[in-house]
Amino acid sequence: MQEDDPERQSGKEQPTSLLFPAGILIAFVGALCGIGGGLFAVPLLHFWYRRSLQQSVATSLVLVLMTAASATWAEALRGSPDIVWALVPPLALGMLIGAQIGYAISRRIDPKILREVFAVVLFLAGLRLVLSGGHSGDAGTPVEIVNLTLGTVCAIGVGGGILAPLLGVGGGLLMVPALFLSVPCLGFAGARACSLAAAVVGASRSLWLHSRDAHTCRRDAIKLGSGALLGAALGVLALHASPSMGGLGQTLLAFVLWFTAFRFLREALRGRFGSNQA
Numbered sequence: 599m600q601e602d603d604p605e606r607q608s609g610k611e612q613p614t615s616l617l618f619p620a621g622i623l624i625a626f627v628g629a630l631c632g633i634g635g636g637l638f639a640v641p642l643l644h645f646w647y648r649r650s651l652q653q654s655v656a657t658s659l660v661l662v663l664m665t666a667a668s669a670t671w672a673e674a675l676r677g678s679p680d681i682v683w684a685l686v687p688p689l690a691l692g693m694l695i696g697a698q699i700g701y702a703i704s705r706r707i708d709p710k711i712l713r714e715v716f717a718v719v720l721f722l723a724g725l726r727l728v729l730s731g732g733h734s735g736d737a738g739t740p741v742e743i744v745n746l747t748l749g750t751v752c753a754i755g756v757g758g759g760i761l762a763p764l765l766g767v768g769g770g771l772l773m774v775p776a777l778f779l780s781v782p783c784l785g786f787a788g789a790r791a792c793s794l795a796a797a798v799v800g801a802s803r804s805l806w807l808h809s810r811d812a813h814t815c816r817r818d819a820i821k822l823g824s825g826a827l828l829g830a831a832l833g834v835l836a837l838h839a840s841p842s843m844g845g846l847g848q849t850l851l852a853f854v855l856w857f858t859a860f861r862f863l864r865e866a867l868r869g870r871f872g873s874n875q876a
Contacts, residue, residue, distance in 0.1 A: 614647070614817060614818065614821060615821070617818055617821035617822050617825065618821045618822075618824060618825040619825060620638075620639075620642060620822065620825065621639075621661055621664075621821065621822040621823065621824065621825020621826040621828075621829060622825040622826070622828050622829035622832070623825075623829060624638040624639055624642075624661060624665075624822075624825075624826065624829065625661065625664065625665040625668065625669075625825065625826035625827075625828070625829030625830040625833065626829040626830070626832055626833040626836070627833065628665045628669075628768075628770075628826075628829075628830065628833065629665065629668075629669040629672075629794070629829070629830040629831075629832075629833025629834050629837065630833050630836070630837055630843060631770070631774070631790065632770045632773075632774040632786075632789065632790030632791070632793045632794055633723075633767065633768055633770035633771055633774070633793075634661070634662030634663075634665050634666055634767055634768020634769070634770055634794075634797050634801060635658070635661050635662055635665045635767075635768070635826065636655070636658040636659065636661065636662045636765060636766040636767035636768060637720060637723065637765075637767055637771065637855060637858065638854070638858070639654075639657070639658035639661045639662075639766065639822060640654045640655055640658045640716070640765065640766045640767075641654075641858045641861060641862065643657055643658060643818060645861060645865075647818070649815065649818070651712060651713065652704070652813055653813055653814070653815055654766065655704070655763070655764075655765060655766030655808070655813075656766065656805070656808035656809070656813035656814040656815075657766075657813075657814050657815045657818045657819050657822070658766035658767075658822070659762070659763075659766055659801050659804050659805040659808060659814075660805060660814065660819035660820075660822060660823040660826075661819075661822040661823055661825075661826045662762070662766070662767060662768040662797065662801040662805075663797075663798065663801040663802055663805055663823070664822075664823040664824070664826035664827045664830070665768070665794070665797075665826045665829070665830040666768055666794045666795070666797035666798045666801055666830075667798050667827075667830075668826065668827045668828075668829075668830035668831045669791075669794045669830040669831070669833065669834050670791075670794055670795045670798055671831070672830065672831040672834035672835065673791050673794070673795075673834055676838065679791065680785075680787040680788050680790070680791035681788070681791040681792055681795050682784060682788055682791075682792055683795075685747075685748075685751050685777075685781070685784075685792050686792060686795045686796055688748045688749075688751045688752040688755065689751050689752065689754065689755040689758075689773070689777075689792060689793075689795075689796035690755065690795075690796040690798075690799035690800065691752055691755060692751070692752040692753060692754065692755020692756040692757075692758070692759060692796075693755040693756070693758055693759035693762065693769060693796055693797070693799055693800030693803070694759060694799060694800065694803050695755075695756050695759060696755060696756040696757060696758060696759020696760040696761075696762070696769075696800070697759040697760070697762050697763055697800055697803040697804045697807065698759075698803075698807075699756075699759070699760050700759060700760035700761060700762060700763040700764040700804070701763040701764075701804065701807045701808070703760070703764055704763050704764045707764075712764070712765075713862045713863070713865050714862075714863065715764075715765070716765055716859075716862045717859045717860075717862040717863035718859075719761070719765060719771065720855045720856070720858050720859035720862065721855070721856060721859040723771040723852075723855050724852035724853070724854075724855035724856045724859070725852070728849065728852045747780075747781060750780050750781070751777070751780075751781070754772070754773050754776040754777060754780065755769075755773065755796060755800070757769070757772050757773070757776065758770070758772045758773040758776075758793070758796070758797075758800060759800045759803075759804075762797075762800045762801060762803075762804040763804035763807055763808065768793070768794070768797035768800065768801055769793070769796075769797055769800055770790075770793040770794065770797060773789070773792075773793040773796070773797075774786075774789045774790055774793045775789075777789035777792060777793060
């Protein structure tokens with residue numbers, strides 16, 4: 599993994615000790631909403647610490663992996679977990695396929711276009727969270743597993759897997775709403791838990807692809823990842839202790855996503871106008 603990079607020099611003035619508590623907070627919110635947390639980690643590393651966008655994406659995958667693994671473990675330890683284990687393998691298989699596609703795209707796409715894509719994805723994710731209104735669906739109803747369901751779930755995994763290496767996220771921003779709408783018996787809680795469980799596989803593959811090309815910053819990754827291990831477990835515990843926290847977390851997340859989308863869009867537009875003037 600890459601330790602230093604010329605593009606990171608301007609970010610060294612920022613106290614990296616803040617990455618550990620940031621990892622706790624990001625993973626806590628991520629566990630509530632079913633996302634890996636890359637939506638927060640990438641802008642944090644890119645805008646605040648001035649890492650390159652590619653390095654920010656790669657490093658954030660460590661946080662995503664730790665968040666997904668910790669949340670899944672905490673969920674599995676419960677007497678009645680929300681995870682429907684039969685849906686996790688096809689979802690994870692789809693993510694493995696999608697991760698390979700997404701990584702190939704990430705090596706060819708212009709960073710300015712990537713910022714614009716990120717801005718659109720963030721805005722849509724925030725809109726989805728607001729429109730869901732914390733509705734839990736038909737959680738608790740037995741899920742009937744049929745070939746059609748498994749095929750749909752695998753296709754959803756492919757979509758989430760493409761986003762993982764491309765944007766440094768766990769894919770939950772696509773998989774959670776897609777599972778919620780396609781398999782209503784899951785409810786929001788089941789969609790959240792299944793998405794995080796599959797993200798362990800997808801994030802691992804995406805991280806390996808980026809680390810192979812030395813895109814990841816070890817120091818940032820260790821601090822973010824260790825915080826995420828603690829934060830995700832706390833998030834799962836808080837969610838089950840007070841179910842109302844799920845709705846509150848979704849609403850707060852939506853506003854943060856929109857703010858971050860604005861930052862990425864402004865950066866992308868500034869780059870475009872700057873290039874035109876040059």
